Amino acid sequence: MTISRRKFLTVGAAGIGGIVVAERAYDFFSESKVKAKIVIVGGGAAGITMAAYLSDKLRYDDIVIVEPNEIHHYQPGYTLIAADVFSPEEVLKPTENLIPRKVKWVKDSVVELAPDQNYVVTAQNGKISYDFLVLAPGCQMDFNQVEGVTKETLGEGNVHCIYDYQGAIKCRDAIKELTSQKEGRLVFTDTYTKLKCGGAPKKICLITEDYLKDNNRRNDFVIDYYANAEELMKPAVYGNRLQEIYDERGIGVHYKHRLVSVDTAAKKAVFQVLEKTTQGEVPLGEEQELVTVDYDLLHFTPPMGAPAFVKNSPLAITTGSLRHGGWAKVDQETLIQPDYPNIIILGDVAGTPASKTGAAIRMQAPVAAANLISIMEGKEPVAKYDGYSACPIVTEYGKVLMCEFGYDDKLLPTIPWLDPAVERGMWWMLKVHGLQPMYYHGMLKGLM
Numbered sequence: 195m196t197i198s199r200r201k202f203l204t205v206g207a208a209g210i211g212g213i214v215v216a217e218r219a220y221d222f223f224s225e226s227k228v229k230a231k232i233v234i235v236g237g238g239a240a241g242i243t244m245a246a247y248l249s250d251k252l253r254y255d256d257i258v259i260v261e262p263n264e265i266h267h268y269q270p271g272y273t274l275i276a277a278d279v280f281s282p283e284e285v286l287k288p289t290e291n292l293i294p295r296k297v298k299w300v301k302d303s304v305v306e307l308a309p310d311q312n313y314v315v316t317a318q319n320g321k322i323s324y325d326f327l328v329l330a331p332g333c334q335m336d337f338n339q340v341e342g343v344t345k346e347t348l349g350e351g352n353v354h355c356i357y358d359y360q361g362a363i364k365c366r367d368a369i370k371e372l373t374s375q376k377e378g379r380l381v382f383t384d385t386y387t388k389l390k391c392g393g394a395p396k397k398i399c400l401i402t403e404d405y406l407k408d409n410n411r412r413n414d415f416v417i418d419y420y421a422n423a424e425e426l427m428k429p430a431v432y433g434n435r436l437q438e439i440y441d442e443r444g445i446g447v448h449y450k451h452r453l454v455s456v457d458t459a460a461k462k463a464v465f466q467v468l469e470k471t472t473q474g475e476v477p478l479g480e481e482q483e484l485v486t487v488d489y490d491l492l493h494f495t496p497p498m499g500a501p502a503f504v505k506n507s508p509l510a511i512t513t514g515s516l517r518h519g520g521w522a523k524v525d526q527e528t529l530i531q532p533d534y535p536n537i538i539i540l541g542d543v544a545g546t547p548a549s550k551t552g553a554a555i556r557m558q559a560p561v562a563a564a565n566l567i568s569i570m571e572g573k574e575p576v577a578k579y580d581g582y583s584a585c586p587i588v589t590e591y592g593k594v595l596m597c598e599f600g601y602d603d604k605l606l607p608t609i610p611w612l613d614p615a616v617e618r619g620m621w622w623m624l625k626v627h628g629l630q631p632m633y634y635h636g637m638l639k640g641l642m
């Protein structure tokens with residue numbers, strides 16, 4: 195019997211995925227007969243996963259999901275679009291195929307939260323009241339906070355960003371185009387706010403470097419990475435390994451730099467050199483030094499925060515470092531809003547110290563659903579989220595450094611006997627062939 199290469203890889207990745215799932219299986223709750231109206235805001239990774247758990251466990255469910263977009267995006271695939279490993283169409287699915295059958299979809303946007311009155315206001319359908327609210331509208335990317343660029347002008351002046359779907363496609367084309375240039379200076383940046391998939395800016399830098407190497411053009415390009423923080427990644431075991439990789443591959447790393455503006459016509463990027471580096475704590479001070487860097491290709495990361503209707507609501511965090519993004523205040527273990535205990539918050543919008551990834555949502559959703567059902571039944575919420583997040587950093591075509599950690603930078607490796615600071619082909623197989631099926635057929639269905 196012959197087996198195609200793609201099938202072989204998919205089966206292999208499914209095997210690794212099986213280990214991942216088995217390692218992290220939860221069973222916090224059984225079916226409940228409690229009745230209440232639940233409104234879920236946001237039908238992305240977190241909202242749909244919650245809808246799946248809740249509609250499965252509640253016998254008399256009355257669940258509404260408010261989501262404006264007809265097409266759901268598998269965002270972790272954006273990096274692989276830019277790497278020309280996924281086609282752009284591979285990351286898209288109709289939203290209606292993903293929302294559980296028993297859940298009512300209101301195709302609309304929430305524009306206001308009224309937690310004291312237990313309703314949300316939508317753009318087209320007015321007020322929708324609830325007994326319990328699940329807040330999962332993701333995060334907003336504030337492209338305009340970097341002077342000289344907007345989401346609409348991505349690609350102009352060879353400025354790119356894979357955090358945007360069209361941006362990832364343009365970035366793919368720009369990387370390929372490099373091989374037709376004689377030489378060049380490539381500049382990559384991250385940002386000062388908490389961001390979704392903090393590994394993505396590093397992935398695109400390393401992929402570009404590897405692409406040039408594969409095409410025998412590496413020596414014609416100077417590559418620099420400007421980091422806001424004073425390390426490439428936390429926990430240190432991953433940050434140190436990444437620094438070694440950058441050193442081995444001749445990529446310059448400049449810490450404590452924040453991108454403030456870009457002149458796309460002159461191809462110049464202006465960075466502020468920072469004194470104090472804690473994420474989100476650095477004020478934009480006039481007294482601080484500015485440096486201008488010439489570039490031929492710039493990949494930048496926009497500052498990120500909660501969507502405006504969350505930032506402007508009583509749920510927004512107003513003190514400490516998380517106040518910069520206006521993230522939603524939530525208990526980091528139970529995922530319950532401390533001032534409004536009928537509100538559960540998860541996904542990128544949640545103001546926890548956890549890293550914002552789909553992998554985090556896979557661990558948050560069963561906790562959030564179990565605790566919501568406990569509250570509905572008048573019981574104490576006992577399930578706890580340990581801050582687990584995973585970031586598969588593609589270090590080259592065929593290798594991934596799998597970073598898995600929780601609160602307080604605790605290492606939480608799925609396979610504890612493997613050295614975590616080693617890039618591996620098996621994690622590449624999981625990233626390219628396993629995680630997307632696990633996302634659609636496992637996580638979004640509330641099965642893992």
Ligand SMILES: Cc1cc2nc3c(=O)[nH]c(=O)nc-3n(C[C@H](O)[C@H](O)[C@H](O)COP(=O)(O)OP(=O)(O)OC[C@H]3O[C@@H](n4cnc5c(N)ncnc54)[C@H](O)[C@@H]3O)c2cc1C
Nearest residue numbers: 236238239240269270303304331332391541542551552553
């Ligand atoms: C380039 C990139 C690479 C990534 N790589 C990885 C990776 O390798 N591994 C990993 O685990 N994660 C990765 N992620 C992160 C992951 O995709 C996100 O953490 C995850 O999608 C967050 O889910 P969410 O539901 O909180 O937000 P989203 O998935 O963004 O969904 C939010 C939903 O809310 C809706 N919404 C917004 N505003 C409103 C409103 N006003 N009213 C109603 N609905 C609203 C939106 O339309 C959207 O559908 C990556 C992300 C990017 C962009």
